[in-house]
Amino acid sequence: MLRCILWVLWFTTISTCAEVQFPKFEATSSFNSSFTPDHMRYLRNETKSLFDHAWTSYMKYGFPMDEVRPITCEPYGPDVKDYTNVIRNDVLGNISSTLMDNLDTLVILEKWDDLEMALGYLYREKDSYFDKDVVVQVFEMTIRSLGGLLSIHTILSDSSLMKNLRFRQICQNYDGFLLEMAYDLGKRLIPAFKTTNNIPVPRVNLKRGVKGVPSSLQLETCTSGVTTPVLEMTLLSKLTGDLQFEKYTQLAFWKIWNSRSSLDLLPMTISPAESEWKDSITGIGASIDSFYEYCVKGSILFDDTHMWEVFKTSYKALMTHSVKGSPDEFTSLIFANIGSEEGLDATIWIDSLSGFWPGVQVLSGQLKDAIGTHMVFLKLWDYFQIIPERWNFLLPKEAIKSEEDTIGLEWYPLRPEFVESTYYLYQATHDPMYLQIGETVLNLFKTKFMAPCGFKGVQDVRTGSFQNRMESFVLSETLKYLYLLFDEQNEVFLHSKRMGDTNWVFSTEGHPLWFDYNTEKTFKGSNITPKKHEFVAEGHRENSMFKSFKGLFSTTRKLKDGTTKDITIEYIDDHEFVDPFQYKFDKCEVNPFTSGSTDFMKSSYYELDNLFNLDYEYSSHLYHPHYLPQTSLDNSYIELADDFYKRFTLFNPKLTCSLQSNTEKFDIFIGDKTSIRNNSLTLIPSSNTLWIHEFDNVRLSMELIQKGKIDSRHNYITQQQVETTNSRLVEGVLDPNITLYDASVRITRINGVFVKPEHELVVSRFTQDQLKRPGANKRKDRLTIYNSQVLLDGVVIENLRITD
Numbered sequence: 128m129l130r131c132i133l134w135v136l137w138f139t140t141i142s143t144c145a146e147v148q149f150p151k152f153e154a155t156s157s158f159n160s161s162f163t164p165d166h167m168r169y170l171r172n173e174t175k176s177l178f179d180h181a182w183t184s185y186m187k188y189g190f191p192m193d194e195v196r197p198i199t200c201e202p203y204g205p206d207v208k209d210y211t212n213v214i215r216n217d218v219l220g221n222i223s224s225t226l227m228d229n230l231d232t233l234v235i236l237e238k239w240d241d242l243e244m245a246l247g248y249l250y251r252e253k254d255s256y257f258d259k260d261v262v263v264q265v266f267e268m269t270i271r272s273l274g275g276l277l278s279i280h281t282i283l284s285d286s287s288l289m290k291n292l293r294f295r296q297i298c299q300n301y302d303g304f305l306l307e308m309a310y311d312l313g314k315r316l317i318p319a320f321k322t323t324n325n326i327p328v329p330r331v332n333l334k335r336g337v338k339g340v341p342s343s344l345q346l347e348t349c350t351s352g353v354t355t356p357v358l359e360m361t362l363l364s365k366l367t368g369d370l371q372f373e374k375y376t377q378l379a380f381w382k383i384w385n386s387r388s389s390l391d392l393l394p395m396t397i398s399p400a401e402s403e404w405k406d407s408i409t410g411i412g413a414s415i416d417s418f419y420e421y422c423v424k425g426s427i428l429f430d431d432t433h434m435w436e437v438f439k440t441s442y443k444a445l446m447t448h449s450v451k452g453s454p455d456e457f458t459s460l461i462f463a464n465i466g467s468e469e470g471l472d473a474t475i476w477i478d479s480l481s482g483f484w485p486g487v488q489v490l491s492g493q494l495k496d497a498i499g500t501h502m503v504f505l506k507l508w509d510y511f512q513i514i515p516e517r518w519n520f521l522l523p524k525e526a527i528k529s530e531e532d533t534i535g536l537e538w539y540p541l542r543p544e545f546v547e548s549t550y551y552l553y554q555a556t557h558d559p560m561y562l563q564i565g566e567t568v569l570n571l572f573k574t575k576f577m578a579p580c581g582f583k584g585v586q587d588v589r590t591g592s593f594q595n596r597m598e599s600f601v602l603s604e605t606l607k608y609l610y611l612l613f614d615e616q617n618e619v620f621l622h623s624k625r626m627g628d629t630n631w632v633f634s635t636e637g638h639p640l641w642f643d644y645n646t647e648k649t650f651k652g653s654n655i656t657p658k659k660h661e662f663v664a665e666g667h668r669e670n671s672m673f674k675s676f677k678g679l680f681s682t683t684r685k686l687k688d689g690t691t692k693d694i695t696i697e698y699i700d701d702h703e704f705v706d707p708f709q710y711k712f713d714k715c716e717v718n719p720f721t722s723g724s725t726d727f728m729k730s731s732y733y734e735l736d737n738l739f740n741l742d743y744e745y746s747s748h749l750y751h752p753h754y755l756p757q758t759s760l761d762n763s764y765i766e767l768a769d770d771f772y773k774r775f776t777l778f779n780p781k782l783t784c785s786l787q788s789n790t791e792k793f794d795i796f797i798g799d800k801t802s803i804r805n806n807s808l809t810l811i812p813s814s815n816t817l818w819i820h821e822f823d824n825v826r827l828s829m830e831l832i833q834k835g836k837i838d839s840r841h842n843y844i845t846q847q848q849v850e851t852t853n854s855r856l857v858e859g860v861l862d863p864n865i866t867l868y869d870a871s872v873r874i875t876r877i878n879g880v881f882v883k884p885e886h887e888l889v890v891s892r893f894t895q896d897q898l899k900r901p902g903a904n905k906r907k908d909r910l911t912i913y914n915s916q917v918l919l920d921g922v923v924i925e926n927l928r929i930t931d
């Protein structure tokens with residue numbers, strides 16, 4: 128669940144509701160992290176009980192309003208007195224949002240009575256259901272209600288999905304009215320997209336259209352808001368045969384993509400009227416998150432190779448400019464917010480919403496990256512027992528007066544993203560650590576978040592206070608993904624073999640969506656049969672950069688110093704030269720975690736020697752709020768929970784910690800930043816060579832290798848090691864402040880590609896005079912060549928060779 132605006136202060140009313148009964152839960156489970164089939168059944172059952180509690184409370188005290196307030200058991204809907212209260216009104220359209228958002232959840236949790244009741248209500252109300260004089264946000268309405276309706280329509284149109292008799296009966300009685308409702312809603316939302324410049328306005332009045340919205344509410348929209356509706360709307364067009372939804376949302380999507388910066392990055396704030404960006408910050412979190420998500424999911428759902436290319440281009444840009452991490456395997460990766468024009472850090476925080484990213488990384492086949500990104504959110508949960516809306520991980524240590532300064536925004540409205548990514552990672556790896564995470568979250572729902580009429584999120588992580596609000600995504604996503612995490616054995620149709628052959632995705636709101644080109648069931652009353660989407664197969668991509676420079680490698684070349692291996696590129700066939708990003712996306716990472724082992728009784732987490740690096744690296748930015756236990760040995764660290772640790776180390780604990788790197792690290796740009804995207808790298812896997820034709824238009828991450836320090840590969844740097852590197856030079860100290868045998872420089876990342884220890888970078892042409900380093904620096908930053916070695920300020924770049 129994603130959102131444009133999040134700097135909201137929630138208001139809390141604390142007063143409890145006496146007559147309400149809390150559900151009964153066992154105080155502690157007798158299973159204790161065993162994850163046997165019985166234990167998994169127990170976990171599913173417990174999750175279902177949690178859902179029942181919230182759903183029953185909503186139906187009793189909230190319905191037909193949009194939500195129920197969990198602490199005070201009151202109904203909650205739009206703010207009718209203050210139309211500028213968009214935080215509340217954007218998602219609350221007086222349309223029973225919690226019900227709209229959870230129709231498919233009722234199927235997944237097999238709540239047939241509740242489903243029949245909800246369907247009966249909608250059937251009675253369908254004709255005037257959306258005919259409400261309310262201003263809503265098009266994005267929120269699309270992902271929650273339109274997506275919800277499309278999902279339940281798709282499910283009910285296919286009675287072969289489940290064996291359950293009740294379900295089959297419900298399907299038989301279903302006449303397609305939910306698609307009619309979706310069509311009605313779509314027609315009320317699409318006018319927002321029919322602007323002269325194809326950039327949609329953010330809001331509509333459901334009854335009175337765009338004209339019914341005060342212009343002060345239409346000034347700004349965000350990248351997610353403009354580009355995300357394309358998925359639900361395209362599906363609506365395919366199901367109804369009315370092409371306007373696909374047409375207008377696709378126009379908006381491609382218009383935005385075409386206005387990306389020269390670094391292939393999209394800013395996040397747009398003025399629809401002026402048709403221009405209002406800001407240049409970008410990242411992966413709030414305001415842009417679902418753009419990336421739907422590039423991947425759109426490419427899966429509609430076999431759309433164009434969207435897949437957009438995702439890969441974006442991923443490469445983020446790996447070049449945004450990511451913080453090391454070339455380590457399973458290193459923790461933080462995707463920082465950066466300026467889209469210059470690619471430098473633009474904020475000090477990451478947000479809770481970016482917790483969706485590991486799920487998208489899994490879907491796109493980037494499993495190692497996903498594990499590393501997810502670890503950051505795991506650590507946040509370890510310390511705060513929630514994920515704060517914003518965490519100031521880049522706040523300089525000197526600026527931290529109180530540990531609370533590291534909290535950028537202090538609330539947690541029970542957002543689903545962490546559980547969602549955990550679900551994807553468990554499906555991909557089957558590492559029991561992900562179940563342990565799920566059980567920990569489940570236990571907190573049973574205790575800490577439990578409220579008389581649902582679940583209460585955290586208002587302020589610094590004080591431990593709660594908020595009297597339960598958004599519809601708590602049920603439709605957080606509890607749904609939790610349930611599905613424990614449901615690996617096909618008990619729900621989603622994990623069945625049949626669905627394994629279907630191109631289905633969860634929408635950004637957790638609604639399962641798929642589109643069967645052969646389906647007979649179309650919109651009743653529409654005589655247009657959906658056509659099969661044209662599949663544009665792109666075929667094998669040629670590495671054109673390599674092709675044009677191939678002649679350079681027509682003879683065997685030996686490096687001048689003679690100490691390194693020969694590079695005999697002429698013997699290598701064309702197909703052995705690959706674009707490292709193409710390579711990254713083409714090969715399928717099948718559970719990289721266990722390196723072949725499928726032992727159930729073992730978590731691969733305990734093999735990671737960098738499991739606690741983040742704790743050290745951000746020791747000034749991670750702390751336990753005063754009301755939580757202060758020690759790591761009380762089971763509050765998920766990865767150190769006693770029972771789990773004993774079981775899943777196979778009684779052979781191997782937990783080791785690597786040395787914490789303390790080398791100086793910096794980035795440099797050479798040449799023109801805006802041409803970085805055109806300077807392709809070539810990987811020659813057989814010789815572990817990364818070849819770059821011209822050492823120009825590159826972004827490099829580097830570290831200074833000095834004796835006595837610990838490098839980013841966690842090795843202690845010895846005098847001998849530095850001397851060996853430097854012995855290739857006879858003399859030539861250019862910077863008087865650095866003596867030759869003291870240091871070398873190592874490239875750790877070049878244009879988004881991590882340079883692994885086994886890699887050697889080879890460059891064939893060289894530019895000397897365009898080097899820039901962001902930020903203040905005392906160095907001269909000069910590149911020179913000496914004996915085939917490239918030197919930065921007189922210090923050897925140890926993993927870079929130049930061919931002459």
Ligand SMILES: *[C@@H]1O[C@H](CO)[C@@H](O)[C@H](O)[C@H]1NC(C)=O
Pocket residue numbers: 155156157158159
């Ligand atoms: C599970 O843990 C609880 C609390 O640590 C303990 O009281 C109980 O005996 C354990 N149960 C089993 C089956 O080990």
Ligand SMILES: *[C@@H]1O[C@H](CO)[C@@H](O)[C@H](O)[C@H]1NC(C)=O
Pocket residue numbers: 151168169172173176
């Ligand atoms: C599921 O939980 C309910 C109470 O919440 C309990 O009555 C029932 O026996 C449980 N079923 C299983 C299979 O554990």
Ligand SMILES: *[C@@H]1O[C@H](CO)[C@@H](O)[C@H](O)[C@H]1NC(C)=O
Pocket residue numbers: 205207221259260261
């Ligand atoms: C909400 O919808 C109900 C039912 O259609 C209607 O009676 C009520 O007036 C609406 N409330 C607001 C605030 O629009």
Ligand SMILES: *[C@@H]1O[C@H](CO)[C@@H](O)[C@H](O)[C@H]1NC(C)=O
Pocket residue numbers: 802804805
């Ligand atoms: C760089 O690549 C983009 C496409 O990625 C292309 O549109 C542009 O013309 C290229 N620029 C140059 C200078 O080659």
Ligand SMILES: *[C@@H]1O[C@H](CO)[C@@H](O)[C@H](O)[C@H]1NC(C)=O
Pocket residue numbers: 862863864905906907
């Ligand atoms: C060398 O270091 C000294 C003292 O730190 C400084 O004043 C001087 O500018 C440095 N020289 C160069 C060439 O960087």
